[in-house]
Amino acid sequence: MREVPKHLKRRRPAHLNPIIEIEEQLDSDVLSASPSTSSNLQSEHSGSNTSSQQSCTSPIPKRSRQLKLFGSTRGNELSEVEKSSIDKSLIKMISVDYQPLSLVDNIGFLEYSKKLQPLYKPPSRKTLTIKLLPDEYNKIATILKSMLRIEHFKHSVSASTKLKEIQNQMNVPELKVKQDVSTRWNSSLIMLERLIQIKVPLSATITFLPHAPNFLTALEWELISDCLPLLKPFEIMTVELSGEHYPALSIVIPLIRGLQYTLRNKTTTTAAGTLLKKTAIDVLARRLGILESNKIVAKATFLDPRFKKTGFGLVDNANNTEKWITDEINSITRNTQENKTSNMAINREPNLLWKHFDSKVSQIRTTLSTGISASLLIRQYLEMPHLNRTKNPLDFWKQHKNTFPELYSLQLKYLCVPATSVPSERVFSKTGQITNDRRNRLHPKNLDYIVFLNSNVNLNL
Helix, strand or coil: CCCCCHHHHCCCCCCCCCCCCCCCCCHHHHHCCCCHHHHHHHHHCCCCHHHHHHHHHCCCCCCCCCCCCCCECCCCCECHHHHHHHHHHHHHHHHHCCCCHHHHHCHHHHHHHHHHCCCCCCCCHHHHHHHHHHHHHHHHHHHHHHHHCCHHHHHCHHHHHHHHHHHHHCCCCCCCCCCCCCCCCCHHHHHHHHHHHCHHHHHHHHCCCCCCCCCCCHHHHHHHHHHHHHHHHHHHHHHHHCCCCCCCHHHHHHHHHHHHHHHHCCCCCCHHHHHHHHHHHHHHHHHCHHHHHCHHHHHHHHCCCCCCCCCCCCHHHHHHHHHHHHHHHHHHHHHHHHHHHHHHHHHCCCCCCCHHHHHHHHHHHHHHHHHHHHHHHHHHHHHCCCCCCCCCHHHHHHHCCCCCHHHHHHHHHHCCCCCCCHHHHHHHHHHHHHCCHHHCCCCHHHHHHHHHHHHHHHHHC
16 A cells, blocks of 8 residues: 655645735724734744644734825825815805805814814815805806707807708798896796707707717706796796886786786696796795885885776785875875965965964864865775776876876876886997997997987987
């Protein structure tokens, strides 16, 4: 029988413990290593057969690594990527929570930041306002613009030409893409409406453009269609209030109530549309709901024969306005009668015996006639049929000047056009139309003459 070789007789460990380098071992594990670890390492290299067998059966310690601070590139500072990430989180906190910019200078905030990350130094307030905030704003604005993909058709001649060609092939009107302008009212609504109008030819055009941006998704189209009916009433209200040739103050309250009623009855299908609807209703109630109790605006609505008390949303506000008008008419009547009495006293020879009696009778007559006449006057005015909403209320008061003399004087005071920037903006627009490429040599003084006469030529008729 053959003898078994010696290497087969050697004892081998039941379980192997391979050496695994763990690069992500925590520093605490390295620092907590026991002194027996070094002794085991020395005994492992002694070369004896016994120690070799013992080292195979005992677990091999993990190799220690050099201590390294988290997030460090050179051991004492953050990388640009990590610093930028923390700065972005800081900007988000300030924007979302409406924190003051002076937060970065507060001692408590600086100490808190140092505890969280000793290597991070918060930016100064000046750096926030000059660099970080504008940079983040530009990034978000670029993302929003890219979502609508409008600028490509505004700046690309080939894209706009291809869109016109597709519209001709589909036998639809040639409509250009509108772009949102921050200084122009309702421009966002106009842009979205035009997108819906040219949706089909625009979708077809995108497929023919080699470098076209990503087009709107089905969800984005649904979102636009859901928000348009909520934004359209605001444009109508803006146009109504921008009039120059009719009293616009009296229509403020009816327009606000009509806008609130319209928004409440709109049905939305998306979460964004529902949020927009709720926000619009809340803002209207908070910022414009108080105008119904404003004396000047309320009196203007009451004195407009198209609305009277019907234009108010609350009956109490309408009744209060009627009382204000009555009190003001009484004041006007008393002043008028006092002036007549003083004039009669000057013209007549005074009678000392009847002076006391005449003054008492005059006071009683003035009190009774003033209160009764004011109430009858307003009742007669309210019982008249409402003027057609499309008619001019100023024409009504010209016809009834002698019937309601006190109300006529009040409407001259309250039926007015509120001061807005609309007329000046229209003058600027007209000026831009006049000073075109064909009239670039027009003298500035002549331009002033033309624009002035265009706006006021009717005064000489």
